[in-house]
Amino acid sequence: MTFEIDPVQSDRSRDALTAAHLYYMQDLTMDAIAQELHTSRSSVSRLLSHAREIGLVDIQIKSPLDAPSHLEQQIEARFQITAHVVPVPDSASDVDRLERVALSVARILGQYFDSNMTMGIAWGSTMNAISRHVTPKQTHNSQIVQLNGAGNMRTTGLGYASEILGRFGTAFGAHVQQFPVPAFFDNPDTKQALWRERSISRLIDMQAIMDIALFGLGSPFSGVMSRVYAGGYLEQAEFDSLSAAGVVGDVATVFYRADGSADGIALNERSTGPDFTVLRRTPRRICVVAGRSKLASLRGALAAHLITDLFVDESTARALVEAN
Amino acid sequence: MTFEIDPVQSDRSRDALTAAHLYYMQDLTMDAIAQELHTSRSSVSRLLSHAREIGLVDIQIKSPLDAPSHLEQQIEARFQITAHVVPVPDSASDVDRLERVALSVARILGQYFDSNMTMGIAWGSTMNAISRHVTPKQTHNSQIVQLNGAGNMRTTGLGYASEILGRFGTAFGAHVQQFPVPAFFDNPDTKQALWRERSISRLIDMQAIMDIALFGLGSPFSGVMSRVYAGGYLEQAEFDSLSAAGVVGDVATVFYRADGSADGIALNERSTGPDFTVLRRTPRRICVVAGRSKLASLRGALAAHLITDLFVDESTARALVEAN
DNA sequence: AACCGGATTGAACATACGTGCAAGGAGCCG
DNA sequence: CGGCTCCTTGCACGTATGTTCAATCCGGTT
Numbered sequence: 001m002t003f004e005i006d007p008v009q010s011d012r013s014r015d016a017l018t019a020a021h022l023y024y025m026q027d028l029t030m031d032a033i034a035q036e037l038h039t040s041r042s043s044v045s046r047l048l049s050h051a052r053e054i055g056l057v058d059i060q061i062k063s064p065l066d067a068p069s070h071l072e073q074q075i076e077a078r079f080q081i082t083a084h085v086v087p088v089p090d091s092a093s094d095v096d097r098l099e100r101v102a103l104s105v106a107r108i109l110g111q112y113f114d115s116n117m118t119m120g121i122a123w124g125s126t127m128n129a130i131s132r133h134v135t136p137k138q139t140h141n142s143q144i145v146q147l148n149g150a151g152n153m154r155t156t157g158l159g160y161a162s163e164i165l166g167r168f169g170t171a172f173g174a175h176v177q178q179f180p181v182p183a184f185f186d187n188p189d190t191k192q193a194l195w196r197e198r199s200i201s202r203l204i205d206m207q208a209i210m211d212i213a214l215f216g217l218g219s220p221f222s223g224v225m226s227r228v229y230a231g232g233y234l235e236q237a238e239f240d241s242l243s244a245a246g247v248v249g250d251v252a253t254v255f256y257r258a259d260g261s262a263d264g265i266a267l268n269e270r271s272t273g274p275d276f277t278v279l280r281r282t283p284r285r286i287c288v289v290a291g292r293s294k295l296a297s298l299r300g301a302l303a304a305h306l307i308t309d310l311f312v313d314e315s316t317a318r319a320l321v322e323a324n
Numbered sequence: 325m326t327f328e329i330d331p332v333q334s335d336r337s338r339d340a341l342t343a344a345h346l347y348y349m350q351d352l353t354m355d356a357i358a359q360e361l362h363t364s365r366s367s368v369s370r371l372l373s374h375a376r377e378i379g380l381v382d383i384q385i386k387s388p389l390d391a392p393s394h395l396e397q398q399i400e401a402r403f404q405i406t407a408h409v410v411p412v413p414d415s416a417s418d419v420d421r422l423e424r425v426a427l428s429v430a431r432i433l434g435q436y437f438d439s440n441m442t443m444g445i446a447w448g449s450t451m452n453a454i455s456r457h458v459t460p461k462q463t464h465n466s467q468i469v470q471l472n473g474a475g476n477m478r479t480t481g482l483g484y485a486s487e488i489l490g491r492f493g494t495a496f497g498a499h500v501q502q503f504p505v506p507a508f509f510d511n512p513d514t515k516q517a518l519w520r521e522r523s524i525s526r527l528i529d530m531q532a533i534m535d536i537a538l539f540g541l542g543s544p545f546s547g548v549m550s551r552v553y554a555g556g557y558l559e560q561a562e563f564d565s566l567s568a569a570g571v572v573g574d575v576a577t578v579f580y581r582a583d584g585s586a587d588g589i590a591l592n593e594r595s596t597g598p599d600f601t602v603l604r605r606t607p608r609r610i611c612v613v614a615g616r617s618k619l620a621s622l623r624g625a626l627a628a629h630l631i632t633d634l635f636v637d638e639s640t641a642r643a644l645v646e647a648n
Numbered sequence: 649a650a651c652c653g654g655a656t657t658g659a660a661c662a663t664a665c666g667t668g669c670a671a672g673g674a675g676c677c678g
Numbered sequence: 679c680g681g682c683t684c685c686t687t688g689c690a691c692g693t694a695t696g697t698t699c700a701a702t703c704c705g706g707t708t
Contacts, residue, residue: 014393017385017387018411020385021385021410021411021428022411024383024385024431025385025410025427025428025431025432026410026424026427026428027427029693029694029695030694030695031694031695035413036411036413039657039658040657040658040659041658041694041695042657042658042659042695042696042697043656043657043658044695045694045695045696045697046656046657046696046697048695049696055386056385056386056387057383057384057385057386058383058384058385058386059348059381059382059383059384060381060382060383060384061341061344061345061348061349061380061381061382062379062380062381062382063341063380069338086345086349086350087342087345087346087360089359089360100350103349103350103351104345104349104350107348107349108349353663353664353665354664354665355664363687363688364687364688364689365664365665365688366665366666366667366687366688366689367686367687367688369665369666369667370666370667370686370687373666
């Protein structure tokens with residue numbers, strides 16, 4: 001059985017490419033394009049949508065280099081990272097905020113990820129939002145690796161996490177490596193044992209050499225509970241112990257304090273997320289934050305040097321640099 | 325006297341940047357953006373136009389790598405160059421053809437030209453058309469060099485050529501080096517003498533080290549006369565001598581035959597355009613051709629290996645590969 | 649051949665967008 | 679201060695684009 005390119009699909013995409021040329025490079029109207037392609041204007045509209053969807057059209061916004069917003073400059077100077085402040089009106093709800101930051105990230109991600117790369121991806125509401133909008137870009141020999149398990153008392157989490165991962169994988173034409181373990185083990189020994197299994201250690205090894213990590217932040221003790229705390233991953237007792245340990249947030253279900261430290265936090269021993277010492281070896285660590293409720297968590301993650309590239313909504317960014 | 329950035333201009337561009345983000349990255353409608361920026365929808369429309377004009381927005385069409393059009397593949401295989409076939413319906417007039425090819429080139433040129441580069445530019449109807457559409461891109465320490473003089477019996481040609489050059493210079497923020505000589509000297513000795521002048525040799529030296537050359541083709545003996553033949557640059561006798569010598573075209577007023585040879589063409593001794601042996605040292609030599617009347621000229625230029633990157637309209641491309 | 653989804657198409661409708669125009673505002677000079 | 683020009687703004691209009699819907703086409707099945 002040979003695999004042939006679906007001629008219809010190919011036809012469609014070739015037309016989409018032509019249409020894109022005519023529309024974006026030659027400024028023809030859709031009407032004019034319709035005539036050249038011997039079809040209706042509405043079909044051209046659809047062709048162009050298709051072209052954008054499959055990533056034939058790439059739209060970039062280029063800051064004139066000298067004009068990263070004042071906020072971005074401040075953040076970069078203070079924390080030694082690259083900052084992208086997403087403009088969102090102060091009146092926007094947290095849901096809007098997340099959606100809009102996620103959309104921006106989704107659009108720009110292709111500029112970071114390329115062929116022969118490995119990208120580690122977490123799960124959670126932030127990652128979910130991003131995944132629903134990733135702009136496709138064809139890559140070869142690239143990998144998407146799940147950063148931490150998603151199973152809990154109720155489900156294996158495979159559906160949810162794999163949906164997210166899958167969307168990234170499809171968009172980039174990358175292999176997807178699932179991580180079929182719970183978010184937290186009940187017993188640290190189980191983790192140790194499993195980590196020695198070749199099927200699992202293979203994955204851990206991939207995490208160790210990934211080029212990009214992409215993650216949101218958990219913020220256990222602020223208004224909006226992130227999925228980890230609402231989804232049945234943690235018992236009340238565990239939650240309390242985090243509180244007692246002074247935890248302010250987590251990255252891929254690994255917890256940290258306000259000063260960035262993570263030592264002696266018991267739950268981390270049972271977490272399946274990458275140890276921070278490992279994570280910090282990843283050259284590019286992209287963190288996506290939306291909403292002021294994650295401010296404390298963000299400060300902690302910055303203190304822990306978990307972030308090299310930050311995407312954040314405008315008002316959270318402002319809060320970050322204002323109150324010291 | 326200090327130069328300060330015009331605060332109004334800066335305001336405007338900052339808003340344009342924000343608007344571009346909101347429009348292209350977050351898919352807001354102009355109405356929504358107007359609200360966020362506290363202005364009217366029409367102003368947003370204008371802001372976005374402005375943003376595109378000054379090159380804040382960069383739209384690229386990416387062939388899925390595996391799908392350069394059949395024509396492009398054929399041309400690339402046969403002539404060992406990179407080909408860009410611009411889709412133009414067969415019914416289009418030659419003027420349309422030129423306009424549309426030029427627009428495509430103008431849009432894509434920024435991908436080739438960058439900071440610290442030197443680009444040589446010819447003049448003529450093709451270059452004129454391109455210049456009217458170049459998409460701005462900020463570069464530093466870059467140079468635009470005029471390839472050949474534009475003076476003739478009637479004018480110094482400075483106005484015409486410098487207008488073209490100037491548009492490129494402005495778009496890229498590059499220094500423009502004019503070439504204040506006629507297209508052809510009456511006497512070869514004058515050329516030799518002038519070439520030894522430091523003011524001129526400086527320019528010749530720059531041509532020798534340019535990174536990109538951008539030019540159209542002249543086609544003396546086909547339907548549409550290119551500017552060189554219509555604009556009073558050549559006497560009838562000179563024209564006849566070209567015909568007798570078997571000339572099929574020129575690049576920057578340097579002539580060649582169908583087989584690509586240029587030896588013994590008397591007029592070349594008096595031409596101010598770069599010698600082909602010099603031109604061929606330029607790493608990237610972009611040729612723009614629109615209209616089948618230039619086919620013979622194109623064949624000659626290809627035979628002479630003057631081209632590394634070709635932009636051509638579809639039907640001319642088809643003709644190029646068809647009739648052998 | 650008849651039948652049945654599912655996908656694709658163009659017409660019609662609903663939005664969104666670009667632009668001419670008149671009104672208003674900021675600078676400049678008399 | 680008035681008068682002038684030049685630039686910017688929002689409105690209103692016409693055009694361009696997105697989307698719904700009914701009709702049609704297509705491939706597979708009975």
